[in-house]
Amino acid sequence: MTSYSPLIRRLLICSLTIVVSRAITSPLLTLFVSDKLGLNQQDVGLLLGIAVFVATLLSLYGGYIIDRFEKRRLLILSMASSAVGLVLLTFAENLYLTTITLIVTETASSLFLIGSKAILSDNLPVGQRAKAFSLSYTLTNIGYAVGPMLGVLIAGAFASAPFLIAAAIAFFSIFLMTGIAKDPARSPVGGQGQSFLKTLITLKNDRTLILFTAGCLLSTVVHGRFTFYLSQYLLVTSNPQHTMEIMAALLACNAICVILLQYQIGRFLKREQLRQWIVAGTGLFILGLIGFSLADSLVSWCVAMFIFTLGEIIIYPAEFLFVDTLAPEELRGSYYGAQNLAALGGALSPVICGFMLMHTPAPTMFYALSALAALGGLLCYTSGRRSKLQQN
Secondary structure, eight states: OTTSOHHHHHHHHHHHHHHHHHHHHTTTHHHHHHHHHTOOHHHHHHHHHHHHHHHHHHHHHHHHHHHHSOHHHHHHHHHHHHHHHHHHHTTOOOHHHHHHHHHHHHHHHHHHHHHHHHHHHHHSOHHHHHHHHHHHHHHHHHHHHHHHHHHHHHHTTOTTHHHHHHHHHHHHHHHHHHTSOOOGGGOOOGGGSOOHHHHHHHHHHOHHHHHHHHHHHHHHHHHTTHHHHHHHHHHHHSOHHHHHHHHHHHHHHHHHHHHHHHHHHHTTOOGGGHHHHHHHHHHHHHHHHHHHHHOOSHHHHHHHHHHHHHHHHHHHHHHHHHHHHHSOGGGHHHHHHHHGGGGHHHHHHHHHHHHHHHHSOTTHHHHHHHHHHHHHHHHHHHHHHHHHHHHO
16 A cells, blocks of 8 residues: 555545444444334334435435545545434434434445545556555455444443444544645536536436446345345244354355455456456356355355355456446546446345245245346446447
8 A cells, every 4th residue: 555645545544444434333223223213123124225225316416526526525525424424323313314314424425435436546547446446445344344343342331332433433534634635636626517417418328337337236236235135045044043153154254355355356457358357257146146055054155155255356346447447537426426326236135135035935036146147247248348349
């Protein structure tokens, strides 16, 4: 990380601290909101689903805003919004205000993600971007490996403490970015850019982007919330204790593989070979899913998870790098915002898998997910081929 500029180094550190801030509260949020508002788990799930859905849609406008104003300042605003939102959650008493607060925190998280990717693209040579995206994802996984454990430990002392500490981490992260002077070349453009409507029309007319985003959405159904459908499957096919043992091992395997291999593999990604990398990642997803369907021991589950994680390691930076190749410099944030709509696939995943588990034999779920992964990979490959033809 020492080879990067102070801006990039501080941005990567902020990426870690913001993820830790979110991860501290992640295992406690549903229980906390349920206790505060007196909701059952189904209603809490619906509430969180609505917040994520609305925030994902708002991220499209967030990408447009990032293109028009100074990105560093917008990241500071997103961190401040996260801090305020987490504090307000500790006073959650009203359903509607809680929903708005959750939407604000989720939107702030999306804005930070889009803005940080745009800054990485703006300030790094083309050849270094894949490595930077992979390093960012590695730090994200470190945060999610450490954060939940901290949250559970802190909650033992005081139920609201994890949210207050998470807010403090988000707030103090602001100072990492305020210490960096703004780049004159990245000054706010105010009213000089095109309108949001014209930007939407530009995005709509980019068939390559639409194809790729659709492929990413299908792929995200498979890898975006894999812990949800794996736990759903295990609860249907075994007892809760066995489910907890298997899930603990799978989460550890996934985190260790990403932390050790993400940067090492990601640095080999080249813009000219992204279609082939995406096909390889999709193939690994399918092999991992078939492995899950056949797993009958802890070792076989972990082997399948290792193969599945290799696909995740490839797909994550490849998707960002592909959008980076598509996006005009003046619309980079908007393109990342559009591609972020693929996150809706993660919201659909538990619904689709729950339906499959209720109405078909349990292993059928993995074969259906394999079909979605294959279709998603095909759409991404087609969009990559289309992009290459346009460039030629």
